[in-house]
Amino acid sequence: MxxxxxxxxxxxxxxxxxxxxxxxxxxxxxxxxxxxxxxxxxxxxxxxxxxxxxxxxxxxxxxxxxxxxxxxxxxxxxxxxxxxxxxxxxxxxxxxxxxxxxxxxxxxxxxxxxxxxxxxxxxxxxxxxxxxxxxxxxxxxxxxxxxxxxxxxxxxxxxxxxxxxxxxxxxxxxxxxxxxxxxxxxxxxxxxxxxxxxxxxxxxxxxxxxxxxxxxSTQMIVGADTVDDHTILGNVQRLYRDYRLKRVYYSAFSPIPESPGTVPHSAPPLLREHRLYQADFLMRSYGFRADELLDGPGNLSLEIDPKLGWALRHREHFPVDLDRAETRMIARVPGIGLRSAQRIVALRRERHIRYDDLVRLGCSMKKLAPFITTGDYRPRDAGLDNHALRARLAPPPAQMPLL
Known part of the structure; x- marks a missing residue:
């Protein structure tokens, strides 16, 4: 050949x-x-x-x-x-x-x-x-x-x-x-x-x-069996702890020609693979535990990202006062990344945080608005129940079904 x-x-x-x-x-x-x-x-x-x-x-x-x-x-x-x-x-x-x-x-x-x-x-x-x-x-x-x-x-x-x-x-x-x-x-x-x-x-x-x-690093196939994301994230947390892994990669199962009957003949949603990557990043970089991202059996939501899902389940921690909260908690606010959280903490050593500061930092304003307070801002929708707030932050996407 x-x-x-x-x-x-x-x-x-x-x-x-x-x-x-x-x-x-x-x-x-x-x-x-x-x-x-x-x-x-x-x-x-x-x-x-x-x-x-x-x-x-x-x-x-x-x-x-x-x-x-x-x-x-x-x-x-x-x-x-x-x-x-x-x-x-x-x-x-x-x-x-x-x-x-x-x-x-x-x-x-x-x-x-x-x-x-x-x-x-x-x-x-x-x-x-x-x-x-x-x-x-x-x-x-x-x-x-x-x-x-x-x-x-x-x-x-x-x-x-x-x-x-x-x-x-x-x-x-x-x-x-x-x-x-x-x-x-x-x-x-x-x-x-x-x-x-x-x-x-x-x-x-x-x-x-x-x-x-x-x-x-290592790789894990997702969707070739019936194991849920709760089990996957728990096992991944142990792998990071026990083997000094840099990364876990997730690969959505892809049906192959003449597949045997032991595996599915349809692929899982690719968005499930994406949510696992998001959850994995939160565990590696933000200090989330697997049982925080999914506190019981089941899969991560396909409609909202894991960080927003955690915030909606733990409304008791919000709104966060950006002039007082520690970096770790600011980074857990939906729409604020770890680097932005560090910049917020550095900026408040000079003066109080203003709403426009978050705009300049490139934060996702729609996501963070219900979850923070600043010297010149108080959320108007903080009193909404979870169902209404979730609907406002993550309306059903207008897209073709995932294959």
Whole structure:
């Protein structure tokens, strides 16, 4: 098979993996020394495909052959899809060629499992090691870790990759046992623990070799089972706490050709994936707990964002006096972001906050109006009941149904 034909198959096969963002990558500058490529702490450059998709990494699978038969995966053993496989040298050549053409700034590499987990992981490590040591490649490298691989190979991967990721696949062990019985939650968490320990050792010893300096991430498929958002967020909170994750990525289940009867034949609303990302951001950056965002079984509202939902359920905390409240509480006001909250606190050291200050800060005035007070403003609709206030803030959207 020609290299271009392999690329068509294996780039398309990689599109289902969402966890390839490069934010947080450390600076790898080649200035003043021999080397190819560079990245920085705010991410890497982007290019655009003819159909308008924004891409920045060469995102491919080494192969879409796989020993496993995960029911939600298009590349499962029993799937009737075209198969291809890159050699290690072909991946290296593609990465360098695309970089020199200024098409990419780095590599995101994953793979189906062939021969064995260790055999596959060793090949992935060899790609990164060769790029770094033989070609002095300083661009971004993200390796998808094979959970069943040996800890020694995972530790080697961390020496050459900017970020490692291990997909937890599904929200619960019960779903994993049903839809991917050849995979094990214990092995997945074990691989995540190996990466966590490597990160900790590198932090503890300043002279130690860098280990996955952009941390680790994971991905979870949403909607392939009946697990609700309350369970998902609780599990995600534990993952952040236990494994030092940088990010959890959510991927709405996408029905695939000839799907088995164990998975749905229709996709969940994409807005559900979006709400989970919003809730995840509130947990990571605003200090919300999972049980605050959903205090009982069920899913996040599709009509309103999780922050507004929390505010409507906790009207006893509002309205917030912006001249007195602490930063954490100001940031919980719908329509005020964390950076705006910090600017409000800095400004009030000089004078009282005025309503127009919020306009200049670019806050969402419609959302925040019922929830704040300033020296020159008192909300007129603070007395509305939740149903009426919710209807005012989030009227039914005039849009086509989500598929």
């Amino acid at each position: 020609e290299l271009a034909d392999k690329l068509i198959i294996l780039a398309d096969a990689a599109k289902y993996d969402a966890s390839c963002a490069s934010s947080g990558a450390p600076r790898r500058s080649s200035k003043g020394r021999e080397g190819l490529g560079a990245t920085n702490g705010t991410g890497i450059c982007h290019s655009f495909t003819p159909d308008g998709r924004c891409v920045s990494l060469l995102k491919i699978l080494m192969t879409n052959f796989c020993l496993y038969d995960c029911q939600y995966c298009i590349n499962r053993r029993s799937s009737n899809v075209p198969r291809a496989r890159f050699s290690v040298d072909e991946i290296i050549r593609l990465t360098l060629d695309f970089y020199r053409r200024n098409t990419i700034s780095g590599l995101f590499l994953s793979s189906g499992i062939i021969r064995s987990s260790d055999y596959t992981m060793e090949a992935l490590v060899r790609v990164a090691k060769t790029l770094r040591l033989e070609h002095n490649f300083r661009g971004y490298i993200h390796l998808k870790t094979i959970a069943e691989a040996s800890p020694e190979l995972i530790r080697q991967a961390g020496l050459y990759a900017d970020r490692l990721s291990v997909n937890v696949e599904l929200p619960t062990v019960q779903s994993l046992e049903k839809l991917a019985p050849e995979k094990s939650e214990a092995r997945i968490h074990g691989a995540m623990g190996t990466i966590r320990d490597g990160l900790g050792e590198a932090d503890a010893e300043p002279r130690a070799p860098r280990f996955s300096p952009s941390g680790q």
